[in-house]
Amino acid sequence: MRKELFLILAGIILISVIVWWNYDSNVDVNIKEIIAPKTLGVDTLKSDSLNQVIVVVQNNEPRPVEIKLETDNAFVDENGKSRDTYIVFGYDGLTYSDIVSTRDKIALQPGENRLTLLMGYKVTGEQDVHIKIINNEILLDDESFTVEVLPPENTVELTYKKSTDGNLEIYEINAYVLNNGQGRAENVEANLSIIDPKTNKTISSETVYLDVPAYSKSSFSTWKGHAAGIIELSSGNNSVERYMPVQVVAKGKVGDQYLVKLTAKWHEENVETEILIPEEPDEKGENNE
Template identity: 35%
Template sequence: MKKDVLITLSVSFLILVLGLFWYYGTGADVHIADMTAPPVGVGSRGQLDIVLQNNGSEPVDVWLEVENAFVDETGKSYSTSRLIISNESESLWNAELVSLQKPVKLLPGNNSVSVMLGYQLPGEYEVEVKVSEDSRLLDKAALVVEVPPPELLLKLEYEKERMETSDVYGIFGYLINHGLSSARDVSTNLTVINERTGKTVFTSSRTYDVRGNDKSALWTWPDYPYAIVEIAHEGPSGESYMPVQNVVIGGSEDRFRINVTSTWQDQVVSAELLLPPEEEGR
């Protein structure tokens, strides 16, 4: 009985050893020497640079699998063994540059390859790279890739035009992004309050997109003001101000507080104007 148990244990151990030997094998002597990835913005193309060291004397073909290389807007992660970029190719979509279902040929010594990354949500993502030959794992390593959120800011300014019986204030707004990541579908709300009565007299809402390190103008029509406030001294001018849709008309005793608030995920930014400004008096 004991002999049978020992035989069974010996056979199991042998199978385990053989399995590990086959998986890690005595194949190519290839190691991940280095990995680097600069921070990448949301919605931008990132790149993971990998140095693979082939310690053998002959070229060898290996496969790369990169886990957590892509994350969509729902937070779902995708792995890839494709989009392997060779530093020697000139065109991004050259067949020799982008490997879809082909191994990577490593010459003896250090070899540099790069893998495309992409994320639709900010955060920190651990990217794991596996190098294999004929389904045998040769080496693996992990690196944390930073995807910072947008850094949003709102700016409002105005231009005054004096007409025969009215003062007209054209309001221009800008959604500014000082961050690396793009922000899509930024909900932006305009609220106009009459300071004399304390009542809200106008509201509107719209979404905007802004790229990383860029700004987007708030408008409903290019090169026109975002909103217009008319202060009529002898009755409204009757101007339609089209195609501007955000229009408020008041009298000489009115002063309006213009508030614009933008929201993207957990970021909320706002800016205000008081028109006519207090320094103009009545």
């Protein structure tokens, strides 16, 4: 009986040692520094490391230590829910040499380890980001910081250029959506319309969907070298030219005027601009560009 009791106690001690070895709460690992942006644009893609946070982790053990780097609110979807992110290695300007999910374990080498995390947001506003170092389900260290996620700042622009061909006056219309903000504007609904200002009737219209990166502008026309719209005025008969691939086309007589309107919608934000072409019925100017 005593022998059996001894064996049971020995087994308990052995199991305790194994558990203690695998769940060592005395592992000397801590977050030394977090280098993170104070602001970040919504829907920002990889660009000059703007969507990265560097976590400097110090491993004071003489051996590699296996950890998980867990995060809250480093990646947030369109519903405001935190998602897993990635630890990335060896970016060469085009690709990473390795990508590891924050759900996976990584080995910290003795000394200082610089870990790069990707950040990304589908919503704007202030985000409290929490980073945790986990070793065998035990929290070794954690730190938090705040990042302000900024929206795009969209505006629209219309210009035109006049040319003549015999008895025809041809107005080539160029349309752009501009983003002067830090956030990326994805899936912007842009509409270009030519309207009869006397009747307010839309003569021709087209809607396209554009992505407008931060601090840039995107052309309404996706056909390189082609205008977004065409107005043809004639002192006689109009041409049979269809002006393809341009979709927004109006034909009339010299002396007619048309209202050209450009709108852009991103989420709940709407911006618009409009111009009269020609600006005066008897306009003689060459262009408005």
